[in-house]
Amino acid sequence: MLTYNFAQRIVDRMMKVIPYNVNIMDSKGIIIASGDSLRVGKVHKGAFEAIERGILIEVYKSSGGAKPGVNMPIYYNNEIMGVIGISGDPKVVGSFAELVKITAELLISQEYTFKEKRMEERLKDEFLHQWAYLNQEYDAVFKERAKALNINLNIERVAVIVKSIDSVKDPNFDKLRIKISKDEYLIRLNPQICVLFIKFNKNLDKLIEGISSLIDNVYIGIGFKQEIVGLSVNQAFKSIELGERLKPNQYIYNYKDFVLIHRIYEGGDKKEILEPILKLIEGGTGSDLINTLDKYINLNGEINLVAEALHIHRNSLNYRLQKIQDITGKNTKNYLDLFQLFSAYTIYKLDCNEGK
Known part of the structure; x- marks a missing residue:
């Protein structure tokens, strides 16, 4: 008309x-x-x-x-x-x-073609937005909408979240479109966050490197491959949430690095898990033992590196590790005990940094 x-x-x-x-x-x-x-x-x-x-x-x-x-x-x-x-x-x-x-x-x-294209783009954006938040099996109506938009739901994909650290500057996510190929999609969820639906067989390391080269000051979260891609979106979001609190000096977070602690944090009895670290806080002297445990975990138990990072002698380090064992009943040289200390300390850090 x-x-x-x-x-x-x-x-x-x-x-x-x-x-x-x-x-x-x-x-x-x-x-x-x-x-x-x-x-x-x-x-x-x-x-x-x-x-x-x-x-x-x-x-x-x-x-x-x-x-x-x-x-x-x-x-x-x-x-x-x-x-x-x-x-x-x-x-x-x-x-x-x-x-x-x-x-x-x-x-x-030309006018009608332009309007039809804009309508198709709007319908596609609405579909992608819903796709990002859909965490259940796709029903027949959703599959028909995908088919009408020429979107293949059967391709294995992972979600990559890009979150701007700068809350004022527009991150211009559209620049990232040159990094996606056929059957891959980008949708802006809000002014500071976008999600990319990437084919699973793609070289993710190269993609992440490309994103970092195009946009500064962003956190990048990567989910698992999922048949329901909204689950991968949740994992990518969770990796950034946990990463900001546990590894604030990093900017790229992969859910595979946080999946265990995430399940422990949200699925276990936190009071029981935290018991060793709470004993350490109550029975330790200041923050020395907590700091020692932190360095010991992050430096993979390498005594020389841990002592150097703490600026103390090896004998002093061994004394502190023994003190940790005396207070918590957990031996840092025993893998099972160390895992329990690691879990307790990680949950403790998450709780301390919650809301930051």
Whole structure:
């Protein structure tokens, strides 16, 4: 359906090219745009005839709202959208008829194609947004929507979350589109966060490197491969949430590095898990033993490296480790005991940094 504003733009454009008044009538024969604004809204008898017969109509005498000139039906997708007319002696203005008709139809086609593309993009964005948060089996309606948008739900994908650290500056996530290929998608969830749906077999390390090179000051979270990609989105979000609290000096977080502690943190009895570290806080001296345990865990129990990081002698370190064992009953040289200390300390850190 032709609108007044669009039709008037066509008229104005035509009248810059030809020295005659141009009118556009809708499918009911009413003038909706004209170089003569006084004619807008009036019925045009010549337009009726052009619509009914589907051919160029020449008008030689003023009659039924029509003035001398030529009137041609304009088509889109083989349907008459309206009529375009040129006022003047038909023998003179007739030479412009085909040019004006073709130009009008081309402009209409471009406008409708643009609107259809924008509508498709909007529908696709809405679908991707829902896809990102859908954590259950896809129903028949959702699958049909995917099919209509040419989105293959059967391809194995992982979710990559990119979160801007700067809450003021626009991160311009659209730059990342050059890093995705066919059957991969990017959707902005809010001004500071976007999610990429990436094919599982893609070189993720290379992709992450590419993201980092294009956008500064972002956290990047990576989920597992999932048939329900919304689950991978949740994991990517969780990796950033845990990573910010446990490894604040890093910027790239993979859920595979946090899956165990996540399950312990949210699925276990936290009071029981925290017991060794609470004993250490109560029975230790200041923060020395907590700091010692932190360095011991993060430096993989390498005595020389731990002592160097703490700026103490090896003997002093061994004394502290023995002190930790005396207070907690956990031997740092026993893998099972160390795992319990690691779990307790990690949960403790998460609780201490919650909300930061």
